[in-house]
Amino acid sequence: MSKRNALYDFKWCPGCGDFGVKVAIEQALAKRAVEKQESIEKTVIIAGIGCSGNLVHLQEGPQPFALHGIHGRALPIAYGVKGPRPDLNVLTVGGDGDMLSIGAEHIGPQARRNLNITTIVMDNGIYGLTKGQASPTTNVDVVTSTTRYGKLDDKLNPLMAYLGLGVGYVVSELSSRVKPLGEAIKDAMDYPGFSVVHVQSPCTTYNDTYALLKGDEKKGIEPLAFPIPDTHDVTSVHAAMDLVKGPRIPIGLVYRREGESVPADVRLRDAKVRTKVEQKSVDALLREMVI
């Protein structure tokens, strides 16, 4: 139950990775508000549907604006907010089902628009809210309520997908690393174009991957997650693709495009200046139609 609203009747399971993401976002927003000297009301968080989407009701401390919409559509909603209101800080939150299944069609268009929007994907490899169905990031052969013979479809490599679709700023993080995650979210918001922060956020009820991600040195189990080496060239998309090809999951800044990346709103603003376009009044437009 939300600390600030006793009527709110949703809760995350104990140990849910989304708790870490929530705190990281709170930290990122607080730090950014101080740095930019602006009120938290300048920030909008758009949420999709799933356990992840409930994050907007659970935010503590100073409250940003939020929109808890419909399944899979956080990105186009964010487009509608940021396009005409570039003064607002826009974040979206969603899970792997919300963002990579029903909502996957919106990643490409958003990457091409390249508006300054930061998308946080909480990947738990399962549909949690609807109680344990396979998602695009569920491993092959895993038995779920919708994959009784084990998952038949290949697993999606989300980081590779973002790079392939042209996302200019890609981060891979763990929900358990709250402080670095908070910093990563803030850095992503500071990047002038579209950014994705992909977070491994385990579901303790249906797909608990904490142990896998962490590994076990004593038992000789290599952790699934590994820190991105300092030698990685974050500005090279080839290096980034090589880094994320799997099966292990790199943690840190994967890719930051530089140079050619001009957000669509900046292009629009420049084009208006270049073509000296002026808004004509309705009356003037009607006068042009006079017979």
Next chain:
Amino acid sequence: MSSKNLVVRFAGEGGQGVVGGADLMASAAATGGYHVLTFSTFPSQIKGGPAWGQARVSSEPILTPGDWLDVLVAQNQYAYDTNLPDLREGGIVVYNSEEFEVTGNSRAYGIAADKMAREAGNPLASTIILIGAVAQMASIDLGAIEAFIVKRWSRGRASDKQIIDGNIAALRMGAEEGKKSGLAVTPLDPPPTHGEPRVMIRGFEAACLGAMAAGLDTFIGYPISPATTMLTFMEQNLVGVDKFVGQSSSEIESIAALVGSGFAGRKVMTSTAGPGLSLMGEGLGLAWMAEIPLVVVDVQRGGPATGLPTKTEQSDLYAAINPGHGDMSIPVIAPGNPEEAFWAAGHAVNWAERYQGPVILLSEASIAERAQDIAIPDASKVKQEYRTVSDGKVGNRRYAGDGVTPFPVPGGPGAYVANGSEHDEEGDTTHLPGIHVQMTDRRFAKLKVLEDGTFEAERTSASVALLPWGGSKGSALAAWRELTAEGVDLGWYYTMFLNPMPPALLEALKAKRLVLVPELNYLGQLASRLRSMGVNAQAITQYTGLPFKEADLKSAIREQMGALVK
């Protein structure tokens, strides 16, 4: 003897300029002072397929494209064969003699317009040659058309004079052909005199300008026939500082983006057609639930699925009022002609702001594409309503109370969660039965503030009434005028405001013995809705992809009234 009307149809296949021919004819006649109205129908392809454009020219205000043709310009055999039945007795056929020959018709005359244009070194002028011939045959003053040509092609370019001279020469060549034919229709009356400036406007332009007059600042759309024209018009004209126009990647994106923009405090609109409206169902539900002002223009076309993408129909009324799942009732305004489209679009923007929710402007292919001369609308008479913005006094209790409440705009005070899930006053999700009741009642109660719609009412004492909607208004009004002149006691009611309907109109209709509703769909969508509200309504339906002819409506009305007497 002279005639008040001239109806000319240019028929051929897509890409032959038949729609452009009708437009040019209408523009020229309008410049000469006549009233004009165009209608076109064509297949969904860039080139080819049967197409025609029709221009009605009149010395009086015009309600319909006209049932019967005075002149048919046929570009090929198929166009001749299929359109000949619409030619009135004494009408004339002008045909493309390079393409085919007409035999055994003394009222047909062949002109090789393309060849003549090529030989004159002005291959683009074949349509002007045909217009010259038609003008001659209908005794339209050539000087007025020449004036139009000068105006149309004076674009400040070096080539202007050459084009103008070439086109005037083509017009005169055509007129010579018209003389040679020895054929003529009843001469058209001279044009009327007008007191006020008039504009030649299409329905989609009028809708865009009406919305802009109401303060629209954001437009996001996805190309779809026959609604794309609004997106391109806005791309071109909604351009200044703080204006935003974008092309989305689907109608699902359009409606979601509109929700975002409306939430962010903007006055937003999109245009779409049936398939897009279907995809927007869930997003419209979100706007209804989260109480986000936005306007969706649905330019209706024919049929479900892809249906008839370029034809006209009125079959989206159910889908407009209830575009998605769950209890909702989306406000709908349906203009009946381009002039009404201007005011309806302004109302739609204002309604959305006033009740803080989605509104559908229900247009039609035939209205959006129709060009018509109207008195220049006074844009200063369009109201500019804006939602009451929250000053933060109630904190984040955005959904408190049982009516419209102040709207917190991001960047200002009152941060809350706009929520598409059922929610409490602060927008936090809750599933408590009492709250679902409270919030559902709140959302429906808000519609009360939209009950200010106006309506037309004539011969209100009659026990049987005619109530058309949308683009069927013109044919219905023409039919009603003729019937009443013939002594039929029939009431006339009309409103653009289909949901919520003006309460006084509904009361008047409930008192009628029978209300006849002409509508271009199979189901009789408005009639069945009226029946559910206690009106004895019967539909007169047509689903050909074409508008009603007044003659067809007249006989259908007589038939229904006759059945009542028995």
